[in-house]
Amino acid sequence: MSDDARLQPGIHHRTGEKPPAAYRALLLDVAPAATPMAVREALATLYHVPTELARDKELHDGLAALVGYGRRLFDDSVHDPPLTRAARPDHLAYLDQRHNAFPPFRWARTPAANRGESDVVIQLTGPHDASVSCGVAELVAAVTEQGLPLEAVAVFAAFGRPDGRGWLGFHDGVSNLEASRRPAAIVSSGDPRWLAGGTTMALLRLAIDLRTWRGLTRAEQELLVGRDRDTGAPLVGLDADGTPLSRPSRDPETDRLAFADPPETTVPAIERSHVHRANQSRASPDAPAALRIFRQGYDYLETTESGPLVTGLNFVSFQADLATIVHLLHAPGWLGDVNFGGEPDEAPAFIALADGGLYVVPPHDDPFPGAGLFG
């Protein structure tokens, strides 16, 4: 059995696998006074819904459902009776809404009204919007029509781009680990034991101020990112005018692998770029301090009642231990002292945290992942 054999579907990390184009996250809270047994039965019922949908190959071929549990599920001050006696992983914590939950990002709304924390999250990934939208609709219908002790509290929609680029106009995910190394970064070894073979997930809705971003010159953008905007090639130096230089592109297919790990740099401006900060040592997951994660982000577009359109990144990362993403977003010199890249206190800030939560994603279990949490 390989390391990742017990991971839930919906983590598209294997060789040759690309995350499907459409994404939804349905966030559910448990109804007040619900018993662990009632919740267990409700989740078993709910987990069956995507399985049934997947029989419809025309609409749902490739639909994958993943179940995660948030800090709230372990909160005995919210749940009476308590929903689980299982140990809470140490870094499964609420995001601080009074202050920046992570130093780089201010909250997008003041006061923060975070919709990203819930007892349960069900992530659906599928080939197109119709599939994941129908999936969410059927899940919510099951809750209401069958009177399950759950309440849908938020739905997050997002999409992938066929060109592999994000709102910033750059290739996204180029630095993701090579497929064979991903299980070592993703799969939890078991602290607490019930999580062994599973993983953890950070779900952060990062609002991007495109006006600020597009006000930067191409060279400024490339220095903040650390890559060439057209090819995704890592920057290797600056010319006499300070214009970033990158390695030439050859073939898009082989480039992606070749460009994944930027070479060592001794140029301070490049050292401070996002790709270097996010992956300081470029070491493999064999090195715990390398802080490697597997990113599976999607973009989103939202309308608000009062304001303009919101463009953003639905950042999703999977990592063996939530401590990894916490360190990555707190450590100075990594991403803890800058909004995205560049020099602390000088670089432009154009990303804010709109919503977010940390989740644990238990391994396969019967009748659903995490069933053992409920006794």
Added chain:
Amino acid sequence: MLDALGPNGRADWGAKVGRIAAEAIHDRPDTQLSLADDLSHVVMTDWHGLPSRVVACAGRSSALELLDRQGRHGDEGRRRMQEEYLEWRTVRDEAGAVVRVELTTELGAYWRTLAAHEPAALLDTVAEFARKDRVPPEAVFGVADPSVLAPDERETAFTCTMLDVGGVRSPYNSGSCAICCMVQESNTLSALLNLAAAASCPLTIAEAGAAPRTACTASDVIAAMGGGAIAGRASDPVLVERLTRLTWEGRTIGVDDPIGVYVAGAEHHRLRTPSGEPVPLDWWRFSRGLPAARSADGRTRHQRLVLEVPRDEGCVVGDLVDAATEQRIEHGGQIAELVQVAVYLRVGDERAVEPRPRHAGDVRPAATDCDEVSAAQREIEGNR
């Protein structure tokens, strides 16, 4: 860092570093580690100070307790398990609440040099760390008047008294009254330089019958090195991979001047006061080195960090909460987890040297050795 040493002390320190480095290089003819002093680029490698191997093997909550464990001769948890080039002392009040955490990356070799050449300054520093007007010289040098000894005798006297001899140390470096410099067996200048020399050797490996391939991941390189680095630690694997990578890029590698292990920063945003406010940065006192603003290359080089709440704030460190875990601070390891430890390397240009790889044969990837942690745990339990 070397300000406290006079000309003789500096020369002695330089000679010590040079001798250990030369031995490490001599033993490994393929190494790209060099004593050259014209390598202008600085590269930093950092890690977190909470020992990741101990956490992985014992579980985080047990590890935190073990790392602070006291024995008959002082801080046994520190002596056996604080293996990330960062050691700490957890100071508690009568009720057991944490009132202060003192962390150091200072090398024993440097303190030995200080003892040899600047005994009075050393005694002042120990007194400062112990928060006393003065400390008895016997407790630091084993003799009432160290000035009558020759420098090498003083160094030996200091080593026998303050550094680890069969687990017995002066209370001024056992955590009872103070912590001055590191004592864990692998937190040494020699270990660091030997690791650097070994990891700067380009290596290839091959599974049986397969063509040789570059050893580049920590598991492969640590196994192929045949000692000198430990898998599962925070420090060794990331240092090994960084050095390996630089080596294969054809760079000459040198050590920073002055060589040392440094506190590069702390995730201070994570700590909250009892009222939920972020802990002010000035509750963290960085010392023994240079802040970024005073450093020639703009990089932080501190070697000591103390977290303590000012007296008039009405709370102690044990009342603070790590927002990322929602846990009160009950152990020094929770603070070590927030601390970034760093080593600076000096490197030459890419493709300046041609790597000459040595084939290490068929090696099994190194895995985290929990037996060693368990053995240390048993020894600590037996030493209470």
